Amino acid sequence: MYVIAVTGGIGAGKSFASEYFRSRGAIVLDLDDIAHQVIAPGGPAYDRLLERFGPEVLRPDGTVDRGALAHLVFADDDTLMALNKLVHPVVLREVVEGITSMRLLEQPPRVVVLEVPLLAKAPIFADVADTVLAIEAPVELRLRRCVEAGRETLDASRRIARQATDEERAVLAQHVIRNTGTREEFLGKLAAYWDEVAPLDA
Numbered sequence: 001m002y003v004i005a006v007t008g009g010i011g012a013g014k015s016f017a018s019e020y021f022r023s024r025g026a027i028v029l030d031l032d033d034i035a036h037q038v039i040a041p042g043g044p045a046y047d048r049l050l051e052r053f054g055p056e057v058l059r060p061d062g063t064v065d066r067g068a069l070a071h072l073v074f075a076d077d078d079t080l081m082a083l084n085k086l087v088h089p090v091v092l093r094e095v096v097e098g099i100t101s102m103r104l105l106e107q108p109p110r111v112v113v114l115e116v117p118l119l120a121k122a123p124i125f126a127d128v129a130d131t132v133l134a135i136e137a138p139v140e141l142r143l144r145r146c147v148e149a150g151r152e153t154l155d156a157s158r159r160i161a162r163q164a165t166d167e168e169r170a171v172l173a174q175h176v177i178r179n180t181g182t183r184e185e186f187l188g189k190l191a192a193y194w195d196e197v198a199p200l201d202a
Contacts, residue, residue: 001108002198003089003099005126007119007172008135010156011149013144013179015187018115020190026198029098031091038090039093040065045090047121051136052086071110074158079133096128109199119172120164126172135167137180143197 002107004021008014015030022028038045041062049057053099059070073080095114100104116125119132126132137145138159146156170176175193 001084001099001103001112001133002110002195003114004131005114005116005119005132006135007116007132007169008179009137009139009142009146009166009169010039010117010159012135012137013084014115014117014135015134016183016186017177018113018166018191020184020187021111021113021194021198024111024194025109026113027102027109028113028115029095030115031095032115032117034091036064036066038087038094049083049131052082067111070155070159073124074106074155074162077162078164083117084122088118088124092124092128095125102148108151114118120168123172126135132173133193133197134176136176141149147152 004026006014006017006021008017018028018030020168037043039047039049043064045066051068053072057065057072069083073083084088102112114125114129116122119125119134143153143156143160146160147153176191177186177193179189
């Protein structure tokens with residue numbers, strides 16, 4: 001079983017890449033989704049989140065208001081760091097347990113993709129992967145993509161400002177794909193990467 005960690009800033013195209021790899025047979029673990037699960041009511045990080053950030057980040061039904069939480073943490077580096085310190089170890093444990101259980105299957109998947117937005121801020125996730133692929137694009141292009149997708153400009157700008165740079169992500173990566181052209185061009189680069197790194201379709 002081969003584990004690929006795919007990372008990239010918001011708007012770079014990492015989710016599109018992960019979905020392409022899924023279409024080629026990979027099992028995809030979205031670490032953002034796992035992070036949302038661990039802070040859901042009853043999740044292993046829920047009580048600690050509430051203790052650290054208070055009831056103002058909750059909806060009336062007790063679930064975490066992700067918009068309110070994002071507004072809080074993306075406005076301040078220390079607050080974002082506190083959230084990451086709280087959530088990342090729990091997410092890592094979930095990922096390791098998931099990968100371990102898949103390895104024990106009678107027919108484990110040939111390729112598992114970890115979609116890791118914050119890899120450069122949490123390089124511990126690279127340790128559970130066999131290789132790291134970074135998807136990059138200029139900040140201006142990423143911002144335009146976010147706005148075209150319906151995200152508010154200020155929110156997208158704040159998120160980009162708090163994320164690592166392409167250079168910081170590239171340091172951790174064995175491969176880098178630059179997504180600045182058409183969708184067809186990007187698909188061609190992803191196909192070439194897959195054929196090089198994971199030539200056997202699952």
